[in-house]
Amino acid sequence: MTYTNPSPQVSPTLGEPPIVSIRDLQKVFPVPGGETVALKDANLSIQRGEFISLIGPSGCGKTTLLRLMADLEQPTGGELLIAGRPADEARRERQYGYVFQAPALMEWRTVLKNVLLPLEVMNVPGDRVARAREMLKLVGLEKFERNYPWQLSGGMQQRVSIARALAFDPPLLFMDEPFGALDEITREHLNLELLRLWRETGKTVIFVTHSIPEAVFLSTRVVVMTARPGRIEGVVDIDLPHPRSDDTREDPRFFTLATEIRELLKKGHA
Amino acid sequence: MTPARTLAARPGGTLLTAAALLIGVGGLLLAALTLPTPGEGTPPDARAWLAGILALLAVGAFGVRGAAQGESRAARTLPAAFTLLLAVLGTEALLRAYAVPAGLIPTPGRVLSALWTARSVLLQDTYTTFVLEALLGFLAGTVLGLALALLVVRFRFLERGLLPYAALFSSIPIVALAPVIVKAVGLDWPSKTVVVAVTVLFPVVVGAVRGLQSASRLHLDLMHTYAATPTQTFRDVRVPGALPFVFGALKVASTLALISAIVAEFFGTNGHGLGFRIQIEVGRFGLDVVWAAIVLASIAGIAFFALVSAAEARLLPRRS
Amino acid sequence: MTALRPSRVAGLGPMLIVALIAAALYWPLMLAANVGPAGRTLASGAELDCRTALACASQLRNPVVPAPAQLAQGFVRLSTPVTSPLALPYNVGVTAGETLLGLLLATVTGIGLALLLVASQAFERATLPWLVASQTVPVVAIAPMLAVLLGQYGVQGFLPKAIIAAYIAFFPVAVGMSRGLRSADPLHLDLMRTYHASSAQTYRLLRFPASLPHLFTALKVAVTSALVGSIVAEISTISFSGLGKMLAENSRASDTVALWVIMGYGAVLGVTLVALVNALERWVTPWSRR
Numbered sequence: 001m002t003y004t005n006p007s008p009q010v011s012p013t014l015g016e017p018p019i020v021s022i023r024d025l026q027k028v029f030p031v032p033g034g035e036t037v038a039l040k041d042a043n044l045s046i047q048r049g050e051f052i053s054l055i056g057p058s059g060c061g062k063t064t065l066l067r068l069m070a071d072l073e074q075p076t077g078g079e080l081l082i083a084g085r086p087a088d089e090a091r092r093e094r095q096y097g098y099v100f101q102a103p104a105l106m107e108w109r110t111v112l113k114n115v116l117l118p119l120e121v122m123n124v125p126g127d128r129v130a131r132a133r134e135m136l137k138l139v140g141l142e143k144f145e146r147n148y149p150w151q152l153s154g155g156m157q158q159r160v161s162i163a164r165a166l167a168f169d170p171p172l173l174f175m176d177e178p179f180g181a182l183d184e185i186t187r188e189h190l191n192l193e194l195l196r197l198w199r200e201t202g203k204t205v206i207f208v209t210h211s212i213p214e215a216v217f218l219s220t221r222v223v224v225m226t227a228r229p230g231r232i233e234g235v236v237d238i239d240l241p242h243p244r245s246d247d248t249r250e251d252p253r254f255f256t257l258a259t260e261i262r263e264l265l266k267k268g269h270a
Numbered sequence: 271m272t273p274a275r276t277l278a279a280r281p282g283g284t285l286l287t288a289a290a291l292l293i294g295v296g297g298l299l300l301a302a303l304t305l306p307t308p309g310e311g312t313p314p315d316a317r318a319w320l321a322g323i324l325a326l327l328a329v330g331a332f333g334v335r336g337a338a339q340g341e342s343r344a345a346r347t348l349p350a351a352f353t354l355l356l357a358v359l360g361t362e363a364l365l366r367a368y369a370v371p372a373g374l375i376p377t378p379g380r381v382l383s384a385l386w387t388a389r390s391v392l393l394q395d396t397y398t399t400f401v402l403e404a405l406l407g408f409l410a411g412t413v414l415g416l417a418l419a420l421l422v423v424r425f426r427f428l429e430r431g432l433l434p435y436a437a438l439f440s441s442i443p444i445v446a447l448a449p450v451i452v453k454a455v456g457l458d459w460p461s462k463t464v465v466v467a468v469t470v471l472f473p474v475v476v477g478a479v480r481g482l483q484s485a486s487r488l489h490l491d492l493m494h495t496y497a498a499t500p501t502q503t504f505r506d507v508r509v510p511g512a513l514p515f516v517f518g519a520l521k522v523a524s525t526l527a528l529i530s531a532i533v534a535e536f537f538g539t540n541g542h543g544l545g546f547r548i549q550i551e552v553g554r555f556g557l558d559v560v561w562a563a564i565v566l567a568s569i570a571g572i573a574f575f576a577l578v579s580a581a582e583a584r585l586l587p588r589r590s
Numbered sequence: 591m592t593a594l595r596p597s598r599v600a601g602l603g604p605m606l607i608v609a610l611i612a613a614a615l616y617w618p619l620m621l622a623a624n625v626g627p628a629g630r631t632l633a634s635g636a637e638l639d640c641r642t643a644l645a646c647a648s649q650l651r652n653p654v655v656p657a658p659a660q661l662a663q664g665f666v667r668l669s670t671p672v673t674s675p676l677a678l679p680y681n682v683g684v685t686a687g688e689t690l691l692g693l694l695l696a697t698v699t700g701i702g703l704a705l706l707l708v709a710s711q712a713f714e715r716a717t718l719p720w721l722v723a724s725q726t727v728p729v730v731a732i733a734p735m736l737a738v739l740l741g742q743y744g745v746q747g748f749l750p751k752a753i754i755a756a757y758i759a760f761f762p763v764a765v766g767m768s769r770g771l772r773s774a775d776p777l778h779l780d781l782m783r784t785y786h787a788s789s790a791q792t793y794r795l796l797r798f799p800a801s802l803p804h805l806f807t808a809l810k811v812a813v814t815s816a817l818v819g820s821i822v823a824e825i826s827t828i829s830f831s832g833l834g835k836m837l838a839e840n841s842r843a844s845d846t847v848a849l850w851v852i853m854g855y856g857a858v859l860g861v862t863l864v865a866l867v868n869a870l871e872r873w874v875t876p877w878s879r880r
Contacts, residue, residue: 072780091786098784104777108799108877117795121785148877338712349716374742431604439857441814441864445821445834446856449841449849454623454654529728533818536825537841544731552734552826560735567728 019083019172019204020046020069026077027064027230037229038064042078044223044232048171051198051205053215053222055261056268061230062208066174069206070098083171094122096172097165101180103157105149111160112136112145118168135163138197155186159193166201175207179214188246191217195244212265216240216257217248224261226268233268236261287336291352294330298323298359305366308377319367323360330356376558384558385565391547392559392566398542400570402459403531407466408523408574414467415474416516422475423482423508433479440472444526448534457538465534470523477519481512517582524574532567544570616658621647623654656847664847665854675831678855685833686859688748688820692755693813699756700763700808707768708797714768724761733758733819734826741827751823751832758819759812766808770801803878806871813863821856833859 027039039061046052054062067073068080071087082090090096097118105114115132118124124131136142139159141152149157158178165173179187191214198205209215215222222236238257240248248254301323330352338349358378365377372380385392418436422428448465455461485508493503535545544563551559621644628650629643640646648657656664668678675681707714707721733754740750774797782792824834833856840848872878 070784072783091784094786096784098781100777100780102777104775104781106778106796106799108802108875110877118785121782121787121791121795150877334716335712338715346715349712350719353716354720374739427604428608431608434605435608438861441810441860442857443814443817443821443860445818445825445837446853446860449837450846450853453841453844453846453849525728529730529818532728532731533822536822537837548731548734549826552738555738557735557738564731564735567731568723571728572723 016048017084018045019048020044020206021081022065022069022078023080024078025065025068025075025080027061027068027073028076039068039075040229040231042232044235046204046206048204049202051195051207051218051220053207053209053219054225055209055212055215055222056225056230056233056265057210057227059230060225060227060268062225063176064230065225066176066206066208070096070174094168095170096174097168097170099158099161099165099173099175099178101177103149103154103161105157105160105164107149109149110145111141111147111149111152114149114160115164115167118164122168124168132163132167135167136160138166138200139163139193153186155182155190158182158190162194162197166197166203171204173203173205175205177208177210180210187211187214192245194218199243212258212261213249213254215261216254217244222257222261224264224268226265231268234264236264283336283339287333290329290333290336292333294326294333295352295355295359297326298330298356298363301326301363302359302366302379305363306369307379308366308369308371316367316369320364323363323367327356327360330360372558373555374557376561380558381561381565385562388559388562392544392562395542395544395547395563396566396570398459399462399531399535399544399567400528400574403462403534403543404466404527404570404574407463407531408470408527410463411467411470411523411527412474412520415471416478418471418475419478419482422479429479433476436472436475440476444469444530445533445536448530449537452534452537457540459540459542462531462534462539462543466527466530469526469530473519473522473526474516477515477522478512481515482508484515485511513586517578517586520578521575521582524578525571528567528571528574620653620655620657624648624650624657627654652844652846654846656850660847661850664851668848668851678833678836678852681831681833681836682855682859684748684831685817685820685824686863688751688823688832689755689813689817689863691748691752692816692820693759693809695752695756696759696763696812696816697809700760700812701767701805703760703764704767704771707764708771721761721765730758730818730822733822737823737827750827751820751829754823755816755819759816762808762811762815763805766804766811767801770804770808771797773804774800802871802875806867806875809867809871810864813867814860817856817860817863 022042022044025039025042026037029036029038042061042065054065056062064073068075069082069087071091080087083093083095085093085095105111106117109117112129112132115135116128119128119131133142133145136145139162141156141159141163144152144156144160149160152160162175162178179190182190194205195218197203205218207215207218216238219238222238224233224236225231226233236257240251240253240257301319305319334349334352334356337352338345362378365375370377376384418432422433444465447468451465451468452461455464489507489511490503493507498506531543532545532548535543536549539546544567547563548560551557551563624647625643628646631650632643632646640649647653648659653660670677672679703721707718736754736757737750740746740753771793778796778800779792782796787795820832821834821837823829824832825838829835833852836852837849840852
């Protein structure tokens, strides 16, 4: 597979260092009476502005890989550089926003205050409220800023959580199956929204999912992972044109790519 | 935090910990033995003793901290045991150093000897308070409470009409209830049993009702698809679901039972019971007997709680 | 225990009917309880304005269960003049004050202890077993002795009762609060880590607000304990006011009617204090659904 850059707004200059660089990365968890290899010999290089999906069955280490990049876990081997620095340094410099599978909003804070949280913690200078409002507008929830999280639907909560991750303008956005718990209609709608956000903000997105159509629809490249031990089976370039719309899902190329990923997943399963 | 952890991880660290514990406990024991019993002479220079005892306590605390490092069985149990030992010995030494009169605070040693010399009276008191009053009242209150809970669950009217009162009643202080019941039922132990039963009743009703209603909609629907009889549904879904709630309430009730028995005894007895003993001996400044009674009450309380917990462990499937 | 609150208006109908049934049952129960002592009093030849035991049952001086009219008289007798230091309203106020001050002391101590427990594993291992055990210990038993002790050191009046109330109430607060501080959602902890938040920020923005529901559950238990504590303290120290002093006095004088009235006041005070904590909870945690 040759690397082509299908993203229209990204034109990487030759020699620009990758924003994520992973070499022979390994993660072993101790378990009673032995150890589990969660991730084995992972190699991956991600350029600024890409939209990368990590896809695979449960137990393939895709979430582990994301948590390693976020310095929420520490690798047991290999090398991992985020924006040219070790992961813990990148975290301390607040290089990424993280969106969890659950919205993880604080139930004692209003929608606006939830988005304000990272700005408060990081002591961001300037008009924080204006910044938070701008983020809410970006996800289309500016009318709900005074509501408490429980008054919002699951999809709306997840949009707040995305606004919160973008609030402090990190170059990277890590998303761990953010739409996994939502219904299909909501999910497809949020997929479109997310693509729009990605184009408008120019972030690099790393997105964990177990849905093949979602991965194909969103990504510039899909990293296919398989389980036991967790490893990278292959990387598929998604050369679908941008901007993508509901029509993209009808494109024959969409099905070809989905089939390609499915074959890779099966190969790893055998 | 980190230096202490690395310290204990080395064999030398373990040695240091053991030495600190030994010095703390041994030193305090020595101090307690050297100092005269309060009332039998005044120790010289209390301030110097204070400094010494505090230093020994600090050494002991350092040892406890060292012993708490790691995940071994010893690291989980030893710190608590040594803390008790250090606290008791430290109290003994301090009280002796300052020659605090026994009428004010008796030394732990004195309490122990009171426990021995007054054992027959105290055991009789414990039997009255724990077995006749707390335990019987607890059983009566539990049986009554469960019966009431069944009625409440069976009849929606009672749920709306009676349950709010049960919740309301559990915020009434027992002390206000006790004198009335003692006056109505009499000075003998049954009056205290009634007080205990009444205090136990309300949390049990509230807990059991909440438990019986906690059955999941899905499980109830499942039983419905099996065309199960109401009895079967009750036995196979509602009761197992209610047990954790009932035991939660029973644990609370076991503590309440002993407290209310003791408090009720403050309002009149026929001369038996730990609460009576405490009140009468406080009046006579026989504080060593008071503390001995408190020690027995504590042991009874812990035993009671352990009893309920053991029953829970037997009846509930272990989840892990 | 108090989580099952009566649902608003819809629930009042059945509650009223049950109250009426209880009131209707009260009269025959009262007669049944009093008829024996009434017969004995008659037989002893005491001067009474009634002939039969049944008629006298509602007019005994020290009834086992007082008649409604006696209760009403007792209520008026003990409640007036309202501002008098000998009347119940004033004494209820004194006890309420002691209890609330005690609760405040208990909350501060309990939260401090909880912070220590959560911050230091060694401290937790050394003391938590004893804290848990102390929950099962009838701490009230210590109150009379503590009262003597505090009196010896010159702590007198209002304060020793509050201290005893606090002593009884701070264990549930410490245990509940440390459980609460640990109850923070792991996802939220991860989130704070991705923000590179300081430990103080994590406590202020996450652990502390997350612990509030646990704290209030504990406070509802603690306020009842504190009330019991301050009443027991009043009984076992030399007190000149308070519900406990009135209970002790009338218990010694065998004034049953007074005891019933005091019990009523005590019940109302207990329920009011719990309601107060509930109101405080709603005010402090406006995000709560209820």
